[in-house]
Amino acid sequence: MESAISSHLTCPRTLTRRVPDDYQPPFPMWVGRADESLQQVVMAYFGVQFRDDEQRPAALAAMREIVASFDLDDGPLHYDLTHHADNQGYENLMIVGYWKDIASHNRWLQRPAVADWWQSDERLSEGLGYFREIVAPRAEQFETLYAFQDRLPGVGAVMDGTSGEINEHGYWGSMRERFPISQTDWMQPSGELRVISGDPAAGGRVVVKGHDNIALIRSGQDWKDAESEERSLYLDEILPTLQQGMDFLRDNGDSLGCYSNRFVRNIDLDGNFLDLSYNIGHWSSLDKLERWAESHPTHLRIFTTFFRVAAGLSKLRLYHEVSVFDAHDQLYEYINCHPQTGMLRDAQPVEG
Template sequence: MAGNLEWEIATMREQMTQIATPRKFPMRKPDNHQPVIQRYSSQVSEDVSSIRVATLGFQGKAGPRDNLTAFLDFIDNAFAKIGKPNHHDIANFVDTQGYSTAMAVCYWLDEDDYSAWLEKFDLWWGAHDPEALENGLWFESFSVPPPYRETNLFQEYLRGVSACPMTRIEPMSESGYWGAARDRFSASAHDDFSPEQNVELQYDPHRDTLRKHIKVSDIPSQLCVIRSGVTWANCGEEQLESYETNLKPKLDKGMTYLRENPVDTGCCSLRQVTCLEADGSAQEEAYSLGIFLTYRHLERWAHDHPTHLAIYTRALAERKKYQENLELLTYHEICVLNEDVRFEYINCHPDTGLLPYFTNNAADQ
């Protein structure tokens, strides 16, 4: 009963919005569509003009625990000197070149707060000598206007921007059909996310990047960033076994395909990470962080490729089977960026982030 009421509220809100702001492009949602399970989206207040996201990364050839301990010290030192974001979380993974890697993804909802943080950060960041570092460091940041961000989540499982204390969580009915993600962007009412010009990736993993501080330039506008996560912490034996046997192998296959085929898919970077507690212990949670040339590249893979169709149909089968008793919780957030991006790498190997694709410029020291 509660689920139906929430769906009706979400539908009424959507209808009122359409009346207030007529759409140039129609929604994809079928008439009278009702999701199998109630999902939610996170919203920010009207005075938030942009959302700031920055990833601080740390890579090295040492053992995973050695690098993780060093990274936690690195983050503690950074935040002690320059302040904390509105929200951040930490994770680790081993990359395609065998480097043990850890990262913190940071979020701000106030432009002035971010600007004050960035001023201190630049002083601290610029003091790192790439010739003296034993490990690699990276800083990948962007801003996104709220209409160019969409989320799909359970209200019990808030991550990313949705975990910021200033966001609000609302029921929505745009889930469980093809094109739902596009419909969740309020910007999709007037923007079809067509790139200004056709851009294709040129992959070159053999650039000279070690012992250097590099700023990547010539990054095209309208990059698309997706963070898609899952937690099995609440799963009983049956649903955990179903996830590990039926869904996770399909998810891993899809992520491997994107990682190994950047030119064909437009996927510039794909990191599969394990989420960590503040002390570095692993959580029963993971996510994939992907960067695509455009939203249309992501959408093309999602709509057409067998690896995503396998993920989607299996996840939908789990929802239909367990419905309100579903114990496996998922979320994602997708951002379509403008030109306000910054990607920098200090002493990182040449297959890190965007280094293999766009112009590498040495930073002024």
């Protein structure tokens, strides 16, 4: 059995694990593996926000324009498309792209076709909202976990392969202990979200500055190949519990340290729903995410259901990825978005 932490990222521990060295997990799980050349990844979430069906064609066209820009040199190695209905009555088309190194992402971001499109005054007058939430964890600042070994989604798609069965799962605290940095660092947050330009209440362009060790979780479900029994398991048992927990965080997350929570459904380029979904949650710290996971009834129900069925899964694919990042490796920009969007809700106003 392997450690979730790649051998080249292993170092002498100064922080102890929660389980003894001879711990045996209750069922097999795997992680993504990358070689030493992977130093930092980029996870870029681009959004198009709209209010009603009249705006849907324009929103889909804007989404397709963002996707087309991925074909430029240095575009992402992997991307997917999703839809999210927020609690303010708005719909959000979201495109997430993954890069294997920050330099190629920066070159892409600075290409005139990309930079000029985002900076154009036309974005302010189209009647749509736009946002980009871009984070770049270093190799030691993210972890993955998969109940399957092939066709890894998300950041796994830019990794080099999959591990053997790993040890660090199946107990509270195992998420943290899959982070290479957890061997020596508690990943404590510092500072707070701050609006550094613009005014969320007024619309227009708003930029929010993040702080060290914001945590981002993407937790996914893929039932497109599942046969009738597993589809029923997901749709009738797992999904209602999951939806309840995700809606709770969407509506009440501010009291728990959750800055933003979006339960999204994957779509194609025409906006048709696919049989895949995932949750995107930004948290003020990994510690706050852990506290909710370990103690809140909404997550305990999700966790208990997963434990009960995990060993028997065949075609139902469940996974997650969790990352933290330094303040300077984050960008949160919103254009004509409502003030409850993403990081806008909890960002402190610029000091006057």
